[in-house]
Amino acid sequence: MKTVFSGVQLSHAPKHEISDGELKPAVEIPSRAEMVLAAVKQRRLGDIFEPDDFGMRPVRRVHSDGYVDFLEGFWEKWTAAGRQSEAFPFVWPVRSLRADPVPDHIDGLLGRYSMDAGTPLGGHTFAAAKASANTAITAAKLVMDGEKSAFGLCRPPGHHAGADFFGGYCFFNNAAIAAQWLRDNGLARVAILDVDYHHGNGTQSIFYGRSDVLFLSIHADPRQEYPYFLGHADETGEQAGTGFTRNWPLPLGTDWQAYLPALEDACRWLLVYRPEVLIVSLGLDCFEKDPISGFKFTSEDFFDLGRKLSFADIPTVFLMEGGYAIEALGTNCVNVLEGFETG
Template sequence: MKTVFSTIQLTHAPTHEISDGQLKPAVEIPSRAQIVLDTIRERRLGEVIGPEDFGARPLRRVHSPEYLAFMESFWERWTAAGRSSEAFPFVWPVRSLRSDPIPDHIDGLLGRYSMDAGTPLGQHTFEAAKASANTALTAAKLVQGGERSAFGLCRPPGHHAGIDFYGGYCFLNNAAIAAQWLRDYGAARVAILDVDYHHGNGTQAIFYDRSDILFLSIHADPKQEYPYFLGHADETGVNAGTGFTRNWPLPLGTSWEGYQQALNEACRWLLVYKPDYLVVSLGLDCFQDDPISGFTFTSDDFTALGQRLSYVDVPTVFLLEGGYAVDALGQNCVNVLQGFIKG
């Protein structure tokens, strides 16, 4: 299996995040990608290649022009306001507040285009996010070109980013961008399976009214876990998309034995839908030692996950999402990919 990766993705290097009501050391850090890359090479998964530059059009097919313009100009605006550190929002246009007209001040813009206070923006964030999106697109192109599977070593991750907002360490929605690109270049149907511990709220929202991209997510119950406000079982799509979103929210403490029941059901949906391609949002934070997880996967369970996905027998694009137990992240990631290859 080929891996796609760009060192530009390492330039987004946050030092802190706001979590549990405190300013804490960041967990979405460059070493996450580096250890995965090192393990891929150590275990000889396959060739590692750099991404192509797909330009702005695939990003515009998913994200709003206003949001992309904000991301592009953020650092210039931030420093023009006399700021130099990484940026956190502190006010949001909730409920009775207005989101339009769009504010001129950078603090208002940060609130307008964010969903949480735990995702810092820095000087190199947007360049790294674009490189991550190009990584996802290149992996999709490999599979479209005939490869059975490919791995996009995406960092920063993407599945929490919506049409016009960032959050959950995500800035551009890599899975959505890859799925839309596959549709634009010939696929009649694409499925996205999100196996991250946290619900992929951004991906769901982007495709919620569409039937040409099926979204399936297995995750911690949002009544108990981030992102809290999306990912419930009764969310199944609207209008033309009715029935084409499926969520399996699971209780904290879920083990592989409990998880695989939901996974088997999700795979049955894939067999019925018969997508031309499958995009897997490969979160690895179901691991028992992950610092922000409440599930109890072992490293061997990730091998079983990959094996189960291989039975679906659909050309598959794997894209890295979460996973913050850095020391075990490479092993857990490659276990999934090798489990898929060996079936």
């Protein structure tokens, strides 16, 4: 299986995050990608490619112009305000506050275009996020051009980013950008299966009213886990997209055997929908030793996940999302990819 990766993605290197009411060391750090890349090389998964540069048009097909412009110009505004450290938002236009006026001040803009206080922005965030989006599109192009599968080693991840907001360590929604690029280049039906421990709220919100991109997500129950406010079983789409979103929220402590029925149900939806390409939002944070998650997968279970996905017999793009048990991340990731290849 071919892998796509850009070293530019390592330039976003946050030092801290706000978690559990404290300023803690960041967990979405460059070594996540470095560990996966090392495992890809060590286990000889296949050739590794630099991504092509597709410009910003594919990103703007998914994300609002205001949001993209904010990310691109953020660091200049931040430093012009006399700030030097990485940035965290602290105020949001919730409920009775107005969301329509665009603030002039950088702190107001941070709140307008974010969903949480745990996702720091720095001087290289935009460049890394753009490279991550190009990685996703390049992997999608490999599959559209005839590869059975391809792996986009995306970092930072993407599935929490909405059309006009960042959060959950995500800035551009790589899976959504790849899916839209495939649609814009002639495919009629694309599916996204999100197996990250956390619900892909951004991906769901982008395609919630559409029938040309099926969104399926298996994740921890949002009543108990981030992102808390999306990912419930009764969310199935709206208007033209009614029935084209499906969620399987599962309780904390879920292991592979308890997870399997939801995965089999999701695979049945794939067989009914018959997408021309499947995009897998490949979070590895269902792992039992993940520091911020609560499922109980073993490393061997990730082989089984890959094998199960191969049974759908759909050209597949794997895009890395979460997973923060860094020492095991490369093993668990390549286990999925090898399991898929061997069936």
